Amino acid sequence: MPQRILRDWTDSEPVDNLSFQAEVLLTRLIMKADDFGSYHANPKLLNAFCFPLKNIRETDITRWLQELASSGLIVLYDAENKPFLNILNFNQRLRSMKRCFPQIPENVIIENCQQVAGKSRASCQPEVEVEVEVEEEGKRTIPPLNFKKITKEEFHLELKNYVEEFGKDIVTKFFNYWSEKDTKGKMKFQKQDTWETKLRLITWKNNEGKWNK
Incomplete structure (x- = not known):
């Protein structure tokens, strides 16, 4: 498994406008998402996998997910009759990338960029960037x-x-x-x-x- 290193986003307005709890969830989602930025969006699974040592209400996780989606940092979608999420503009560079969750539909990406708070397409690019360390090669690649x-x-x-x-x-x-x-x-x-x-x-x-x- 690659080790993901979070870059400094203290001056990111979209992230700074999040509640503290939603920002914590975003951080843990980055740790858990596959190489394409996708992960479960089922609150019960998120509770079990992202907060295994905490007692979090599923209603709170649902609210934080909606907050992240409204901020343009993630997109929620359904595939195979299950809820998933995708961290927008995940921008990882791996020589060998593995998809563990269903691909986000193309129309969902486009519709999200058109709908998020009436913003332009450019503003749909979140200010969350990830550096990736590939353990088997001992090298770290940098986002674009x-x-x-x-x-x-x-x-x-x-x-x-x-x-x-x-x-x-x-x-x-x-x-x-x-x-x-x-x-x-x-x-x-x-x-x-x-x-x-x-x-x-x-x-x-x-x-x-x-x-x-």
């Missing part, structure tokens, strides 16, 4: 840099995380298009006002279906 400063190699490395989810062909075409540089050496994706790689990949995949008709 600001997309305006990221190198072509770092962009390529980030996209490798989505090959399993979107397929090698789509990811390769996506990379070739968005990594094209202008005369000043700036890549095409760096000219955008905002950038969320997964949301862009979802749009690309949907559009490719239309292009191929």
